Amino acid sequence: MSTNHxxxxxxxxxxxxxxxxxxxxxxxKQTGTVKAVDGVSFQVRRGETLGLVGESGCGKSTxxxxxxxxxxxxxxxxxxxxxxxxxxxxxxxxxxxxRMQMVYQDxxxxxxxxxxxxxxxxxxxxxxxxxxxxxxxxxxxxxxLERVGLNPNMADRYPHQFSGGQRQRIGIxxxxxxxxxxxxxxxxxxxxxxxxxxQVINLLEDIQEEFGLTYLFIAHDLAVVxxxxxxxxxxxxxxxxxxxxxxxxYENPQHPYTQALMSAIPIPDPEEEAKRGFDxxxxxxxxxxxxxxxxxxxxxxxxxxxxACKTQKPRLMETDTGHQVACHLYDPAASDINAGxxxxxxxxxxx
Amino acid sequence: xxxxxxxxxxxxxTGDPARATDEQPETSxxxxxxxxxxxxxxxxxxxxxxxxxxxxxxxGAVGAIICVLLLLTxxxxxxxxxxxxxxxxxxxxxxxxxxxxWFGTDHLGRDVFSRxxxxxxxxxxxxxxxxxxxxxxxxxxxxxxxxxxxxxxMTTQRVVDGWMCFPDLIILIVAVSVLGPGTWQVILIxxxxxxxxxxxxxxxxxxxxxxxxxxxxxxxxGASTGWILWRHILPNVMPxxxxxxxxxxxxxxxxxxxxxxxxxxxxxxxxxWGGMLSIDGxxxxxxxxxxxxxxxxALAIAVFGINMFGDAxxxxxxxxxxxxxxxxxxxxxxxxxxxx
Numbered sequence: 001m002s003t004n005h006x007x008x009x010x011x012x013x014x015x016x017x018x019x020x021x022x023x024x025x026x027x028x029k030q031t032g033t034v035k036a037v038d039g040v041s042f043q044v045r046r047g048e049t050l051g052l053v054g055e056s057g058c059g060k061s062t063x064x065x066x067x068x069x070x071x072x073x074x075x076x077x078x079x080x081x082x083x084x085x086x087x088x089x090x091x092x093x094x095x096x097x098x099r100m101q102m103v104y105q106d107x108x109x110x111x112x113x114x115x116x117x118x119x120x121x122x123x124x125x126x127x128x129x130x131x132x133x134x135x136x137x138x139x140x141x142x143x144x145l146e147r148v149g150l151n152p153n154m155a156d157r158y159p160h161q162f163s164g165g166q167r168q169r170i171g172i173x174x175x176x177x178x179x180x181x182x183x184x185x186x187x188x189x190x191x192x193x194x195x196x197x198x199q200v201i202n203l204l205e206d207i208q209e210e211f212g213l214t215y216l217f218i219a220h221d222l223a224v225v226x227x228x229x230x231x232x233x234x235x236x237x238x239x240x241x242x243x244x245x246x247x248x249x250y251e252n253p254q255h256p257y258t259q260a261l262m263s264a265i266p267i268p269d270p271e272e273e274a275k276r277g278f279d280x281x282x283x284x285x286x287x288x289x290x291x292x293x294x295x296x297x298x299x300x301x302x303x304x305x306x307x308a309c310k311t312q313k314p315r316l317m318e319t320d321t322g323h324q325v326a327c328h329l330y331d332p333a334a335s336d337i338n339a340g341x342x343x344x345x346x347x348x349x350x351x
Numbered sequence: 352x353x354x355x356x357x358x359x360x361x362x363x364x365t366g367d368p369a370r371a372t373d374e375q376p377e378t379s380x381x382x383x384x385x386x387x388x389x390x391x392x393x394x395x396x397x398x399x400x401x402x403x404x405x406x407x408x409x410x411g412a413v414g415a416i417i418c419v420l421l422l423l424t425x426x427x428x429x430x431x432x433x434x435x436x437x438x439x440x441x442x443x444x445x446x447x448x449x450x451x452x453w454f455g456t457d458h459l460g461r462d463v464f465s466r467x468x469x470x471x472x473x474x475x476x477x478x479x480x481x482x483x484x485x486x487x488x489x490x491x492x493x494x495x496x497x498x499x500x501x502x503x504x505m506t507t508q509r510v511v512d513g514w515m516c517f518p519d520l521i522i523l524i525v526a527v528s529v530l531g532p533g534t535w536q537v538i539l540i541x542x543x544x545x546x547x548x549x550x551x552x553x554x555x556x557x558x559x560x561x562x563x564x565x566x567x568x569x570x571x572x573g574a575s576t577g578w579i580l581w582r583h584i585l586p587n588v589m590p591x592x593x594x595x596x597x598x599x600x601x602x603x604x605x606x607x608x609x610x611x612x613x614x615x616x617x618x619x620x621x622x623x624w625g626g627m628l629s630i631d632g633x634x635x636x637x638x639x640x641x642x643x644x645x646x647x648x649a650l651a652i653a654v655f656g657i658n659m660f661g662d663a664x665x666x667x668x669x670x671x672x673x674x675x676x677x678x679x680x681x682x683x684x685x686x687x688x689x690x691x
Binding site for chain 2: 068070093094095096097098101102104106109110111112113114115123124127128171174178
């Protein structure tokens with residue numbers, strides 16, 4: 001990838017988050033390992049929005065948590081603006097967390113019901129001592145409330161007095177309070193009504209422009225992702241299967257899994273829907289991450305799976321500029337079937 | 352964008368009449384009925400608390416009055432009691448209640464009213480000291496055991512299990528026989544006893560509270576464990592702690608009386624209610640029933656008052672119940688999906 005190292009804000013190298021399962025009377029026996037995230041590498045450039053999509057349980061949220069070290073990564077390296085997050089001790093980590101904030105999915109649970117909005121939004125300021133005096137503190141919170149489209153008079157209220165969309169705005173204001181560079185949005189709109197979703201998405205875009213923020217945007221709603229993201233990373237069972245620019249992904253999905261995802265987007269026109277040709281939707285369930293398939297994790301559900309897929313793990317390799325795919329079909333060294341097959345399918349779909 | 356949004360949101364808020372009262376005047380004047388009688392938003396919190404106690408929880412207010420009276424009686428016992436608690440008057444033995452001796456006199460001719468008043472003093476001291484001690488112990492054990500979890504939790508809870516295997520009375524009797532009877536011994540023993548068993552309740556509440564997303568959020572902001580415990584966990588486990596405090600307060604008064612009744616508590620001639628019930632009350636129950644009735648009544652009223660006040664306190668201190676327990680509770684959804 002032709003990335004200038006100076007504008008890479010977040011660099012994740014071979015991140016692994018494994019959860020060990022314990023059994024036995026005192027939990028002394030290790031009975032298995034859930035490889036929630038298994039060797040994920042990506043970069044987020046300053047000012048861009050990287051979308052992270054995949055079905056439930058593919059490890060996209062865990063990746064976000066691993067980056068913040070809210071879940072301790074098993075292996076790998078996370079670098080934020082040159083600082084190795086994975087090497088920090090707990091005090092330094094708390095300080096570093098100021099620079100990367102999180103917006104949560106559940107606007108009802110993410111705010112402490114016993115705190116006033118003033119204290120909720122001001123909490124990062126208090127923790128990181130980012131204000132001069134009480135007046136300055138209040139002024140900063142009022143300013144933040146205004147930025148997210150809420151009335152500053154509401155600062156004395158409690159969270160239960162707000163609607164879901166308003167609470168999500170409060171959550172965003174809190175994330176902004178610490179003046180972070182990176183915000184990890186963990187499905188920030190999926191718990192909201194569609195009409196409110198649009199407002200919150202627009203708000204996220206506005207503040208990104210205003211504060212020069214970088215987003216790691218975790219979602220499963222492909223329409224939302226297409227709207228807000230610059231680049232998109234598709235995950236499957238703890239692995240990255242495809243990374244590319246937004247338009248390239250939607251117009252030319254290369255990995256069979258991505259193609260299946262794209263075909264799952266409903267077209268609001270039955271005739272168009274019929275013209276789409278054959279059904280690419282996936283069969284079967286996501287395999288258990290406790291006992292992942294050998295080789296390519298996608299091979300049991302892949303229409304193009306061949307022998308190599310069952311034994312060798314595909315590597316993430318560039319097919320076009322800035323378009324990386326982890327699939328043997330595109331790997332000249334490993335493939336014994338023609339990538340043209342898949343290309344043909346794309347043509348069918350496009351035509 | 353932000354300007355017209357806030358306007359829109361302002362209008363959205365006014366759709367709810369219970370919330371509209373404290374809305375910006377320009378949006379609430381046109382269509383809405385005049386604001387209902389609700390406490391002003393920026394009124395002093397202390398004033399608001401009592402306003403709500405009396406309007407929403409009259410029984411709690413009665414409890415509060417009883418508690419205040421109990422406290423005042425305890426503090427000003429010297430001025431209220433017409434006689435000394437130990438002033439013997441052999442000529443006036445076992446006199447029924449009269450104008451001079453409101454609650455009658457006991458077998459030594461001591462004024463029962465004075466003794467009940469001084470008993471309040473003793474009960475107040477023992478109850479508050481022992482309960483405070485027990486709550487501190489409960490909160491410390493409960494917070495750390497519950498929040499840290501893992502091995503800490505495992506070890507602590509097994510010790511608590513072991514402690515709770517012994518019947519309370521056995522521990523009390525052993526401890527009193529080791530430490531000897533006396534006021535501070537009773538405080539210490541009751542505090543420890545109730546403190547350790549109460550830690551279970553605090554721990555349980557902490558286990559629920561720590562799973563909330565806002566605790567996770569605080570961690571991701573960069574909060575330390577101490578900060579989270581103090582600012583998020585503790586406030587959110589306050590309702591059970593307040594209930595624990597008030598029920599323990601009543602229980603400690605009862606336990607102290609029970610101990611004194613058994614002769615293990617505060618030794619005579621100190622005027623403990625339990626001791627009065629036991630030594631004087633039991634022996635002369637048929638001859639002079641006021642000896643048992645008066646301290647017993649004092650005990651019952653005090654316990655009732657504390658319990659009622661505690662209940663009301665818990666309801667009012669919960670911000671989700673702002674605006675009245677009956678009035679808007681149906682509309683308020685607690686986080687986590689439970690409805691109140």
